[in-house]
Amino acid sequence: xxxxxxxxxxxxxxxxxxxxxxxxxxxxxxxxxxxxxxxxxxxxxxxxxxxxxxxxxxxxxxxxxxxxxxxxxxxxxxxxxxxxxxxxxxxxxxxxxxxxxxxxxxxxxxxxxxxxxxxxxxxxxxxxxxxxxxxxxxxxxxxxxxxxxxxxxxxxxxxxxxxxxxxxxxxxxxxxxxxxxxxxxxxxxxxxxxxxxxxxxxxxxxxxxxxxxxxxxxxxxxxxxxxxxxxxxxxxxxxxxxxxxxxxxxxxxxxxxxxxxxxxxxxxxxxxxxxxxxxxxxxxxxxxxxxxxxxxxxxxxxxxxxxxxxxxxxxxxxxxxxxxxxxxxxxxx
Numbered sequence: 001x002x003x004x005x006x007x008x009x010x011x012x013x014x015x016x017x018x019x020x021x022x023x024x025x026x027x028x029x030x031x032x033x034x035x036x037x038x039x040x041x042x043x044x045x046x047x048x049x050x051x052x053x054x055x056x057x058x059x060x061x062x063x064x065x066x067x068x069x070x071x072x073x074x075x076x077x078x079x080x081x082x083x084x085x086x087x088x089x090x091x092x093x094x095x096x097x098x099x100x101x102x103x104x105x106x107x108x109x110x111x112x113x114x115x116x117x118x119x120x121x122x123x124x125x126x127x128x129x130x131x132x133x134x135x136x137x138x139x140x141x142x143x144x145x146x147x148x149x150x151x152x153x154x155x156x157x158x159x160x161x162x163x164x165x166x167x168x169x170x171x172x173x174x175x176x177x178x179x180x181x182x183x184x185x186x187x188x189x190x191x192x193x194x195x196x197x198x199x200x201x202x203x204x205x206x207x208x209x210x211x212x213x214x215x216x217x218x219x220x221x222x223x224x225x226x227x228x229x230x231x232x233x234x235x236x237x238x239x240x241x242x243x244x245x246x247x248x249x250x251x252x253x254x255x256x257x258x259x260x261x262x263x264x265x266x267x268x269x270x271x272x273x274x275x276x277x278x279x280x281x282x283x284x285x286x287x288x289x290x291x292x293x294x295x296x297x298x299x300x301x302x303x304x305x306x307x308x309x310x311x312x313x314x315x316x317x318x319x320x321x322x323x324x325x326x327x328x329x330x331x332x333x
Contacts, residue, residue, distance in 0.1 A: 034216070036068035041240050044070065044199035046213030047206035054211055056085045060198070070199035076121070077131035079143060079201075080108040086205055087147050089115045096120070097129040105131065117146045137182070138166035138192035140201070144208050145169035150176055157181070158190040166192065178207045215244040215301060232325045241307035241332040247274055247281075249314065250297035255289070269320030272298040275313045305332045 035052045036059060039045045048068055051057050059065030060072065074082070077100070083089070092107060093114035100106045109129055112118050120126030121133065135143075138161075145152070145168075156171030158181060164170065170190055173179050181187030182194065196204070206213070239245070249272045274281045283298040302312070309331055316324040 036066060038067045039070045039199065041216065041243060042070050042199055043240075043243075044203045046215045046244070047211065048199060048202040049214035050206045050211040051082075051086075051202050053214060054086075054209070056082055056205060057202070068198060068202075070197065070202075072198050073134035073195035074140075074198055074201045075131065076129060076133050076135055076139075077103050077105040077109060079135045079140070080112045080118070080131075081105045082201065082205060083117060083143060083147055084108040084111045086209060087115070089117075091115070097127060099128045100131045103131045112143075115147075117143055134195035135201075136192065137190060137194050137196050137200075138164055138170060140196045140204060141169040141173050141179070141192075142166045144178060144204065145172045148176070148208055158188060160189045161192050164192050173204075173208075176208075178204055213244075215246050215303075217246045217248060232327065235326070235328045236331070237328055238331045238333065239305060242304055243332070244301060244303040244305070246299065246301050247312070247314065248297065248299045249316070250295050255292050255294055267319050269317060270296070271317045273315045273317075274298075274300050276302050277310050305330065307332050 034040055035049050039048050042048070048057070048070065052059075052068075057068065059067055060069035061067040089108075089111040091114045092110045095110065096113045097109065097120060100109050103109065109118075109131060113120075113129075118129065120128055121130035122128045144150075150169075150172040152168035153171035153175050154168060156167075156174050158170065158174065161167050161170050170179075170192060174181075174190075179190070181189055182191035183189045205211075272283065274283060281300045281302065283300045285296065285298050287296045288294070309329065312328040312330055314326045314328075315322060
């Protein structure tokens with residue numbers, strides 16, 4: 001039996017683990033399981049993960065691309081790349097702008113021009129694109145309205161957009177549920193002249209495309225002191241209130257099997273159960289097998305954690321015998 005464990009949060013957590021049922025062990029760190037290391041617990045993180053999974057973003061620090069730079073403004077050239085990947089533009093306009101030569105995104109700029117998403121940045125001439133300028137929230141509204149073919153709307157929910165050149169596009173993306181405003185919980189303002197951050201852009205694009213949010217993930221990695229039979233491990237975790245996270249756990253077995261492991265892996269008594277504040281959570285199970293590896297994995301999601309203290313408990317059973325219990329004390333602030 002070889003174990004692949006997970007109870008980890010896609011967040012930069014430094015939580016200590018302490019052993020329970022066996023003699024005290026050295027502390028082991030909770031490891032991060034995240035697409036990008038710099039957006040952990042950001043309110044936009046689930047949708048940042050979604051556009052990454054869809055191939056719309058690769059990160060902001062090539063070649064490593066383990067950062068997303070969520071608070072950095074989106075430039076117009078970057079916006080061209082995001083839109084090209086999101087909507088699959090392939091036709092290229094014949095070099096319509098004089099100021100994008102040398103931009104690594106010149107091809108994407110020419111593609112969104114050919115698709116009618118941009119006409120330039122210096123009307124009425126419009127022979128320039130201003131590739132390095134930040135995109136404002138109002139400009140983003142027009143980009144998305146054109147890309148999605150939305151109908152212009154003259155009326156909308158925001159009190160700070162009257163007379164704005166992009167008024168009908170702002171109202172259009174509000175009516176489509178793509179934007180909710182910039183001043184929660186009231187959300188009666190749009191902040192049209194503010195630059196769009198990369199985090200905000202992820203949410204706008206993901207909603208426009210109907211992508212499924214991918215929440216932070218919680219997991220304990222193999223090789224920690226908790227990877228011991230019948231051990232009770234404890235951990236502490238602090239998260240922002242209202243966040244959701246995924247718990248994913250699995251067993252893996254190297255093929256060929258030994259000592260009856262194959263039957264035990266699929267046995268009804270082999271399970272992973274999760275409770276949150278004492279309430280059992282439903283788990284989805286799946287099994288896969290290749291020439292060299294067989295796995296059985298369980299998955300559940302804890303949604304919208306309310307402010308205050310909580311307890312997450314995961315219990316592993318192997319052929320009906322409790323093998324490992326992980327207890328996580330969560331403080332949602």
